[in-house]
Amino acid sequence: MRLAIMGAGSLGIITGAYIKKGGLDIDFIDVNVENVKALNEKGATVTGTVDFNVPANALTPDEMEGIYDVVFYVVKQTYNEVALKQLLPHLGPDSAVVTLQNGVPEPAIAEIVGAERVVGCPVGWGATWLGPGVSELTSSPDKMTFDLGEYTGGVTERLEKIKEILELMCPTIIEENLMxxxxxxxxxxxxxxxxxxxxxxxxxxxxxxxxxxxxxxxxxxxxxxxxxxxxxxxxxxxxxxxxxxxxxxxxxxxxxxxxxxxxxxxxxxxxxxxxxxxxxxxxxxxxxxxxxxxxxxxxxxxxxxxxxxxxxxxxxxxxxxxxxxxxxxxxxxxxxxxx
Known part of the structure; x- marks a missing residue:
């Protein structure tokens, strides 16, 4: 399964670092060239209420190749139009775009990538971006959660697989009532x-x-x-x-x-x-x-x-x-x- 984090900022660095720490390969995709360079050279560093560093494979959107099975999408909504169109050629029919964004982002994402690809994932923890390749976890590790739900409803096999990935970081609850x-x-x-x-x-x-x-x-x-x-x-x-x-x-x-x-x-x-x-x-x-x-x-x-x-x-x-x-x-x- 090919995994990516799109938007390697405060939340993206930490989520990707935990997934990598858990033994899975994941690409860190970001438009910030200095951030990409730091991630490749020094790895992803998480400080704050925890402290660790993992090697990272980072790239800019124009460097993406092939198809991703699951993309954890953490781009600011103000950049959706550009970022999702960059991502679209790298999605297969069964690919999942898991949005960790704030608000109610699923409808806008569905308009571009298709409703069947969209998974919502409200985040129950916080972080601060300290600089290229470094993010501070500001929540207590025992008080962190993800919630996960299909935009089109129901509990699917892919939700269970995505849950396993996210639980490399913290407890993840599958929700039928995403809204x-x-x-x-x-x-x-x-x-x-x-x-x-x-x-x-x-x-x-x-x-x-x-x-x-x-x-x-x-x-x-x-x-x-x-x-x-x-x-x-x-x-x-x-x-x-x-x-x-x-x-x-x-x-x-x-x-x-x-x-x-x-x-x-x-x-x-x-x-x-x-x-x-x-x-x-x-x-x-x-x-x-x-x-x-x-x-x-x-x-x-x-x-x-x-x-x-x-x-x-x-x-x-x-x-x-x-x-x-x-x-x-x-x-x-x-x-x-x-x-």
């Missing part, structure tokens, strides 16, 4: 990743600020209300049924959620959102695919999403130079009154 687990991951990303990007801080910084955590609570509540209106049954993630546990209608209910947030996100305190990493590099973020998708679904189903909308406005303001990624941006938020 349900995707929407749960949208909640996970829109809350702490959204606030990390807007405030230029780590997840721990958000947890330690009552004001920032109140923003998170509203973001989550909006996500839950939108999902319910859209008929999405949110699935548990890492043992937490967030769709049930984090919703609120009163101030008392809202204030009672702190222990859940600390238990769920505490192991990921060191994590800095990939969107913030993009902002620090002067790149556009995936905010439209994260908080933006909550707003889009909200408009479609008549559910207000004021705090998600504020996150989108602030992050886009940082992209455009209107704001800086700093914690003082917390003063820009206006939260709905809850009694």
């Amino acid at each position: 349900g687990i995707r929407w749960t991951k949208v909640l996970v990303n829109s809350t702490f990743s959204g606030m990390s990007a807007a405030l230029g801080c780590t997840f721990g910084d958000v947890l330690d600020s009552k004001e920032a955590l109140d923003c998170v609570k509203h973001i989550a509540n909006e996500c839950i209300n939108v999902g319910r209106a859209a008929g999405i049954k949110m699935e548990p993630m890492q043992g937490y049924d967030l769709g049930t546990m984090l919703g609120f209608k009163t101030k008392e209910e809202m204030d009672s959620k702190d222990p859940i947030y600390n238990a769920m996100w505490g192991p990921h305190r060191k994590l800095k959102a990939s969107m913030l990493q993009d902002l620090e590099k002067g790149l556009k973020t995936e905010i439209d695919a994260i908080n933006g998708i909550v707003c889009d679904f909200g408009k479609k189903h008549g559910i207000p999403t004021p705090v998600n909308s504020q996150v989108v406005e602030i992050v886009k303001g940082i992209e455009n130079g209107k704001y800086k990624p700093e914690f003082n941006n917390l003063e820009l938020f206006q939260l709905p009154e809850v009694k």
